[in-house]
Amino acid sequence: MKTPSRGYGEGSEHAGWPFGDSFRSHDDLAAHLHQVGQRHARRALKLYTSTDQFEMLDAAFSVGSAVELLAKSLLASVSPTLLLSEPLDVGSILKFSGAKAPGFGRPDAVTVKSIDAGKCIDRLKQLKMSPPWLATDKAVFWLRNGSAHMGVVDQNTLRSAMRPMVRFAEFVREHYDHPSDRWWGPELDELARGIAQAEATQWDEIVQAKIAAAKLRLKELQQSLPAFSTETILKSMSGRSHTSVEHDEDQDCPACGYTGKAIGVILEYGVDADHYDGGVTYYSRMGVTHFECSVCNLELTDELEVSAAGLPTEIDYVDEDYEPAPWPE
Numbered sequence: 001m002k003t004p005s006r007g008y009g010e011g012s013e014h015a016g017w018p019f020g021d022s023f024r025s026h027d028d029l030a031a032h033l034h035q036v037g038q039r040h041a042r043r044a045l046k047l048y049t050s051t052d053q054f055e056m057l058d059a060a061f062s063v064g065s066a067v068e069l070l071a072k073s074l075l076a077s078v079s080p081t082l083l084l085s086e087p088l089d090v091g092s093i094l095k096f097s098g099a100k101a102p103g104f105g106r107p108d109a110v111t112v113k114s115i116d117a118g119k120c121i122d123r124l125k126q127l128k129m130s131p132p133w134l135a136t137d138k139a140v141f142w143l144r145n146g147s148a149h150m151g152v153v154d155q156n157t158l159r160s161a162m163r164p165m166v167r168f169a170e171f172v173r174e175h176y177d178h179p180s181d182r183w184w185g186p187e188l189d190e191l192a193r194g195i196a197q198a199e200a201t202q203w204d205e206i207v208q209a210k211i212a213a214a215k216l217r218l219k220e221l222q223q224s225l226p227a228f229s230t231e232t233i234l235k236s237m238s239g240r241s242h243t244s245v246e247h248d249e250d251q252d253c254p255a256c257g258y259t260g261k262a263i264g265v266i267l268e269y270g271v272d273a274d275h276y277d278g279g280v281t282y283y284s285r286m287g288v289t290h291f292e293c294s295v296c297n298l299e300l301t302d303e304l305e306v307s308a309a310g311l312p313t314e315i316d317y318v319d320e321d322y323e324p325a326p327w328p329e
């Protein structure tokens with residue numbers, strides 16, 4: 001991601017988004033969001049261990065703003081219109097598309113409505129441009145809101161929010177192909193990479209422990225069954241799940257090898273279609289949030305664990321229920 005160009009004066013045709021006493025151009029929006037998000041990421045990292053409450057408040061504000069602005073930069077790098085929120089209004093559509101209408105005064109950049117942080121993550125997931133992001137990672141936004149709206153901050157929540165923030169920032173940094181020492185700065189670089197590594201190691205350890213325990217359970221189960229029918233019984237136990245989200249698909253268990261269930265939410269309906277003589281087969285895409293095996297009882301309870309176990313976090317499947325909307329008459 002390039003550095004945004006220097007500001008334009010108010011009368012310039014390139015004056016798009018105000019930044020201090022000048023304006024940044026519409027073409028620079030993704031670079032602008034990236035630069036400001038990066039600044040918040042560095043500030044959060046610098047201040048989060050402070051014992052001064054006011055510095056902790058600044059860190060709490062920055063931790064959420066870093067993720068939101070970096071997420072918006074990724075969306076804007078595809079198209080700024082991906083930042084539009086419902087309900088749509090003419091001013092916001094013109095502003096985010098960069099279009100001009102002669103009869104409409106210049107939309108005010110400060111009052112246009114952009115999507116909220118959670119929706120940014122949803123859109124990035126649809127675009128396959130998001131790192132693993134758990135339901136509990138929303139804490140980074142609650143933290144920011146608490147500091148912005150009520151001036152409150154909790155030290156433990158702040159500390160635990162650093163891992164998802166760094167995970168997200170590292171994903172963006174790598175996506176834009178920026179060297180780590182330049183992105184974080186030489187003082188924070190090692191710390192940022194240390195936090196990212198500690199998180200990956202923690203997840204690996206948890207998943208390895210879960211798999212080892214599941215293998216042990218399988219062994220005990222096999223020993224308790226009559227030898228001649230062990231295989232038949234274990235097979236009949238496989239392929240069930242007790243958690244119900246939106247969809248599940250068969251998936252080989254990484255611990256016992258029998259059929260387990262990948263469970264998750266539908267990211268996209270009708271992503272693909274196969275046309276053949278007899279009709280059309282539609283595929284939809286599931287984002288995997290759980291894995292369960294009813295033979296060895298292995299349970300992976302979020303996207304990071306699923307990923308650390310080497311299982312896919314997205315699965316395209318034949319969607320028999322999907323019917324595309326008919327063409328308008």
Ligand SMILES: [Zn+2]
Pocket residue numbers: 214253254255256257258260293294295296297298
């Ligand atoms: Zn299993």
